[in-house]
Amino acid sequence: MKIGLEVHVALPTKSKLFCRCSADASEEPNTAICPICMGFPGSKPMLNREAVRMALSIARALGCKTPSNISFLRKIYFYPDLPKSFQITQLEEAVGREGLVEYKERGVRIRRVQIEEDPAKIVRGDEYTLLDFNRSGVPLVEIVTEPDISGEDDLRDFMTELRSILYYLGVDIERELKVDLNISLAEQRVEVKNITGIKNIADAAHYEIERQEGLIREHRAIAAETRSYNEEKMSTVQSREKESNEEYGFIYEPDLATYDVSDIVPEDPVYATRIADSYAKGFHANAQQIREAILFNRDTLRLIDASKDSNEMRIVMNGIAILQRHKALDIEEGEFLRLLELLRNGTEIDAGIIRRLRLGEEININMRANLDELDDEIRKTIENEGALIEEYKSNKKVFNFLVGKIAKKYKASPRYVSERLRLILEGEEKGHRAL
Ligand SMILES: [Zn+2]
Numbered sequence: 001m002k003i004g005l006e007v008h009v010a011l012p013t014k015s016k017l018f019c020r021c022s023a024d025a026s027e028e029p030n031t032a033i034c035p036i037c038m039g040f041p042g043s044k045p046m047l048n049r050e051a052v053r054m055a056l057s058i059a060r061a062l063g064c065k066t067p068s069n070i071s072f073l074r075k076i077y078f079y080p081d082l083p084k085s086f087q088i089t090q091l092e093e094a095v096g097r098e099g100l101v102e103y104k105e106r107g108v109r110i111r112r113v114q115i116e117e118d119p120a121k122i123v124r125g126d127e128y129t130l131l132d133f134n135r136s137g138v139p140l141v142e143i144v145t146e147p148d149i150s151g152e153d154d155l156r157d158f159m160t161e162l163r164s165i166l167y168y169l170g171v172d173i174e175r176e177l178k179v180d181l182n183i184s185l186a187e188q189r190v191e192v193k194n195i196t197g198i199k200n201i202a203d204a205a206h207y208e209i210e211r212q213e214g215l216i217r218e219h220r221a222i223a224a225e226t227r228s229y230n231e232e233k234m235s236t237v238q239s240r241e242k243e244s245n246e247e248y249g250f251i252y253e254p255d256l257a258t259y260d261v262s263d264i265v266p267e268d269p270v271y272a273t274r275i276a277d278s279y280a281k282g283f284h285a286n287a288q289q290i291r292e293a294i295l296f297n298r299d300t301l302r303l304i305d306a307s308k309d310s311n312e313m314r315i316v317m318n319g320i321a322i323l324q325r326h327k328a329l330d331i332e333e334g335e336f337l338r339l340l341e342l343l344r345n346g347t348e349i350d351a352g353i354i355r356r357l358r359l360g361e362e363i364n365i366n367m368r369a370n371l372d373e374l375d376d377e378i379r380k381t382i383e384n385e386g387a388l389i390e391e392y393k394s395n396k397k398v399f400n401f402l403v404g405k406i407a408k409k410y411k412a413s414p415r416y417v418s419e420r421l422r423l424i425l426e427g428e429e430k431g432h433r434a435l
Contacts, residue, residue, distance in 0.1 A: 118139075
């Protein structure tokens with residue numbers, strides 16, 4: 001099985017690709033427009049340098065070769081979303097070529113990364129069609145892969161990796177994503193066009209793979225065709241396609257120069273998955289857990305990075321989980337380290353403590369139990385309450401009674417005490433320092 005993708009994502013620039021209109025397409029319809037993005041005759045495009053820088057950053061992060069010169073083409077087609085009858089795009093002198101995305105000991109080759117303009121948005125009613133030109137001219141990047149994806153799970157993993165790479169470049173594909181899937185189980189290639197959203201991509205692939213497998217089982221031919229995905233029915237249907245790339249008319253864009261981009265400095269990419277693996281090694285912790293925590297969250301990455309010397313992954317992850325619950329992940333690194341100190345001392349963290357941490361207030365952790373003292377107290381309780389201890393395994397109430405007694409005396413968190421008590425009772429003290 002071979003799956004290839006064409007992924008279109010919007011670049012989060014302030015202004016559009018060829019004019020100074022706002023690229024925020026959510027504004028009141030047809031307010032962020034000008035003669036350039038509406039394609040008036042005689043208007044001349046001006047290339048947005050920031051869009052080029054972002055696109056080059058993406059190309060680099062996907063392991064592509066980036067050229068010193070880029071140029072643009074007109075892709076000619078007739079459709080109401082582009083009144084000037086062509087879309088400005090790239091092919092040969094694109095921002096990136098021949099890349100490679102590596103994940104889970106696999107690799108997907110990237111054929112090309114190119115910049116293009118988004119057409120206008122079409123809103124269809126029962127008896128009318130409306131056009132919103134706010135979106136016309138918003139910068140897009142199209143990422144074209146080779147057909148290296150080997151199935152549904154692989155597709156999911158690739159999209160997660162791609163999303164993570166782009167996320168750390170400031171591009172959240174969850175917000176706006178359009179994908180064309182090419183799937184071939186046999187000789188013929190079937191294209192499923194215009195799928196939006198990550199979940200729909202996997203669903204569309206799932207349906208299309210089953211459909212083609214069914215045809216093969218029945219010894220029927222698979223037609224080389226273009227289909228579209230129906231989100232409600234979760235199925236694909238044959239669609240009448242505009243044209244294939246070979247049939248489009250392409251001409252050189254005479255209003256834009258060939259641009260020397262060798263002086264544009266792309267961003268250094270952050271690879272969340274690689275960072276997670278290296279932290280996991282340092283912490284002797286589960287890479288998957290760290291990967292999930294930092295994949296799409298800059299704050300968790302920042303906090304884990306700040307605490308990497310602590311060598312106590314469980315406390316760090318616990319601290320992050322608590323902050324997540326209290327929607328306080330934007331806490332400063334120093335405050336986070338103080339929070340870890342409190343956790344280490346068995347302090348129950350509540351909203352009040354987080355608030356005081358953020359205000360930089362002194363929190364007297366001496367009021368709380370000291371870890372070693374607490375363990376001694378637990379051991380003493382075990383010795384003194386011999387009869388009760390015998391009962392604890394069968395009777396949950398006895399266990400809770402002991403926890404309550406120790407927690408109260410030492411003003412410690414019952415959850416923490418119960419964890420320590422259980423470990424000590426079961427003689428599993430090796431986890432002591434890592435708790
Ligand atoms: Zn404009």
